[in-house]
Amino acid sequence: MxxxxxxxxxxxxxxxxxxxxxxSGTNGTGQVLSAGMATIDCPDVGSRLTAVPDAARPDVDRELALLDRQTAEAYHRLQQSGQTGAADSGSVEDTIVNPLKEQRAAAIGRIADAIDRAGERPQGLDALAACTLRPGGAGTGAGAQSSAAPTQSAQPGGAGQGGNGPVVSDYADITSVPPEAANPPQQSGASRGSFASDCGVNANGLRNSDNVIVAPGVSNGAHHFHDYVGNQGNSAFASDDDLAKAGTSCVDQGDRSTYYWPVLRLQNGTQERDAGSPGGGTEGNAGQIVTPKQVTLTFVGNPRDKVTAMPRFLRIITGDAKAFVNGPGNANASWSCTGYENRQLKDKYPLCPPGSDVVRTFKFQSCWDGRNIDSANHRTHVAFTAPDGSCPAGFQAIPQLVQRIVYDVKAPSLQDGGRTAPLFAVDSFPEQLHKPVTDHGDFINVFDEDLMRQMVDCINSGRTCGPDGGDSGTTASPTASSGSGATAAPGSGTTQQPGDTATPTSAPAPSTAQPSEEPRTDATTTPDRTTTPDRHTTAPDDGSGSTKQDHTTKRDHTTKQDRSTPPAPPTPTSAPTRSGAAQPQPSRSASAQATPAGYVPPAAAQPQAQGTQGxxxxxxxxxxxxxxxxxxxxxxxxxxxxxxxxxx
CATH class of the missing domain: 1.20.1270 (Substrate Binding Domain Of Dnak; Chain:A; Domain 2)
Known part of the structure; x- marks a missing residue:
C-alpha cells in the first residue's frame, strides 16, 4: 500500500x-527557469541608415525586411539545434552563424548598391554583416555578446508557449518599484490643454504581422502581430491615399490616424488561428491574444512652449522592437498597474496586486524637425524633449501622443512557471525573446486638417477636449496645488501632469520626463507616399494556407460607427501563404481602396486547446x-x- x-x-x-x-516555464524536470535563452544578436542595419535617397527607398526597405527574415530563420534553426542536443559552439558557428553572415553580407551589399545608384554610397555597412550568438542569461546591450554555446535555456521546455520566452526574471512586483520623481514645473508659455480621441479597443480584431512604416510592401514585415485601432485600412501595402480613404474606428470620423502596437498574449496553452502562420505561432508568438479592457489616446502639450500642428501622414515610432539586442538607447516601454501608475517599469512586466489591471503606456516623441514626415531610420525627423521640456535646436513642439492600454490579466504564478496563472507577454521578433523592453508603439497622423487645428487650439488654450469636438470648457490653471503645473485630466475631475493620460484610478500620475535624445540632422526628404503605386492586398489570415488577391473591390468606410455596440467582425476569407520575402507587386491605381490584411477571428471562434502536446x-x-x-x-x-x- x-x-x-x-x-x-x-x-x-x-x-x-x-x-x-x-x-511550460520549466526545464522538463519541474525546475522553473529564470535565466534568459540563447539568441542571435545581429547589428540593426536600418537604424544606421540616416540618409537614403528617395529613389532607393523601395529597394532598401525590401532588403531590410529580408535581413529581419534571415535573422528569424537563423534563430529558428538555433532553437531546433537546442532541441536535438546539437547546439555545441562549433556546430552552431558552422551551421547557423557563418551562413547567416554570408546571407546578410549579400543583402547589405544590395542596400549599398541601391543607395549608390541614387546618391552617395554609404560607408561601413559591411561591418554590420556579422552576428553573434548570445548565450542564455546575457544582459541587454551591445556589450553582452559571445560565441559560447547555448545554456540550458536553449533546450526543450525553455519558457513561454512559443519556446522563446518570457521567463520568470522578466517580471517584477509593482509594489516594490519606487515612485517616480515629480514633474518639472511648467513655464509661463506652456501649452496646458489636452485632446482625447476615442477609437475603441480593437473589439473587431483587426490584426496582422505587417508594418507599413518600417517594411512597406512586404507581408509579415514585423514578424509579430499588431493590434490596430483607428484607421481600418492598415496593411503593408496601404499608401497614404489608401489611409486617407479608409474607415476609422474613432468616434470622431475626422481622426483616421492609425495607432498600433504588439498584441499581448496569455501563455496558457491555447492557440489562436494564427498558430500556424508566419508572425504568429511559427515564429514563437503563441498563446491567447488579449483584447484590451481600455485604450485611451490623449494628445497633450509642452511644459515650455505652444505646440504646432502635426503634418498629415507624419510617422512616429516610439520604443525599439529590437532593444534586447540593440541595447536600451531607443527603448521606451513603460509598464505599471492601475492604482500604482506613479511607479513605472521599463524592462519588466508588472506583477499587479489582486484587483489591479496591467497598464502599458507609450509616450511618443513630441518634437518635429519641421520638414519631414518620415526619415530613413524612422527616428531622426522627430525627437524627445529634454527633461525641462525643451526641443533640440531646429525642432518645434507638436502635440504629444500618450497611449494608455489597460488589460484585465492576473499576475502570473511564477512559482510553477505560469501553470496556475499563465505568463503574459507581448509579441516580438522571435530572437527578441518577448522581452518587455522591446515593447513599442506606432502612429501615422491622418487627422483632418480642421480637426488638427482644433486639437492645437484646444491644447494651446489650456482646455480639455474630447471626441466629436467635445470641449469641457475648463481651462487648466497655471498654478496647480502641487506646484508642478498639473492640468485637469479629461473627464476625471482630478489633476494631471503634462504628458500623462486620464487615469480612472486614484493613483498619482507618472512622471512626464522623457529620455533625452541628441539632436540629429536629417536632410532627407520623404517621398510623397500618396503617389506610390499601390499593390495587391492580402486577405485576412485564417490559417488555411490558400491565397486570395483582391484588385477590384472597394469597401465603403464613410458611415460612422455605432459606438453603442462593438462592430461585427467581417467574415474571414482565404489566407495567403506568407513567406516574409519581398515579392514583385503588380501596380494598380493609387485611388483603389486596399482591403485590410488582418487576422480577423469570427465572432463564434474561440481559442482551441493546444493539440501538439499535453x-x-x-x-x-x-x-x-x-x-x-x-x-x-x-x-x-x-x-x-x-x-x-x-x-x-
Missing part, C-alpha cells in the same frame, strides 16, 4: 510540473506509473482486510 501510494504521488507531482510543449492520449501515456501504483495500493488494501478477517 505504501509503495503504491508513493508511486502515485511521485507520478502526479511529476505530471504537474511537466510543461505543455514549449510553453493531449489526453499523451497524458494517459505519462500516467501509467500512477495506474500501477493505484493497483498496488488496492491489492495491499485487499490483502490487509483478508489478513484481519483470518486473524479474528
Amino acid at each position: 505504501l509503495g503504491g501510494g508513493g508511486l502515485v504521488a511521485a507520478n502526479v507531482y511529476a505530471s504537474a510540473t511537466e510543461g505543455w510543449g514549449d510553453g 493531449g489526453l492520449a499523451e497524458t494517459g501515456a505519462h500516467l501509467w506509473p500512477a495506474a500501477l501504483g493505484t493497483l498496488l495500493a488496492l491489492s495491499g488494501l485487499i490483502m490487509l482486510l483478508r489478513a484481519r478477517r483470518l486473524r479474528y
